[in-house]
Amino acid sequence: MKRDIETKEDIKKLVDQFYEFVKADRQIGRFFTVVVAVDWKKHLPKMYSFWEQVIFGSGEFRGNPMATHATIHTKSPLSSEDFEQWLFLFKKNADELFEGLNTELVKQRAESIATVMKLKVVYNHQALHKS
């Protein structure tokens, strides 16, 4: 049986493997390798604290995810399908590694953040540029 996400080390494993999938993904990989040349030494620790904050309420995430993704969208438009793919990979990765309440929680939180982000970044941006 798989374990649940319980420690910082578990989050590190979750995040590290997720971005391996993301980088190799035909649909969304290019956002991380071409559109933004992500500095992984900075990005990964930032993502550990982001998810630590989401799951355990601890961690020292400092950032502005909505603004960050709005900026990416101006460089190369993010679509609704891109967000679906991100979420599909996130859930698949979490299920592959872990199971339990925190695993369900992290997938649920990822889904709600992705939904809000998609609405703000994809649709608000479209609305702004139509008027």
Ligand code: HEM
């Ligand atoms: C199509 C979907 C997505 C793409 C292509 C994408 C891409 C990226 C990229 C390229 C960065 C790095 C920016 C940089 O280093 O300057 C980034 C940062 C980040 N992403 Fe995403 N992302 C997506 C969805 C999401 C979702 C759904 C979440 C949360 C559930 C998320 C959370 C974050 C966070 C927390 C950061 C750091 C933000 C900051 O430093 O202010 N991303 N994303």
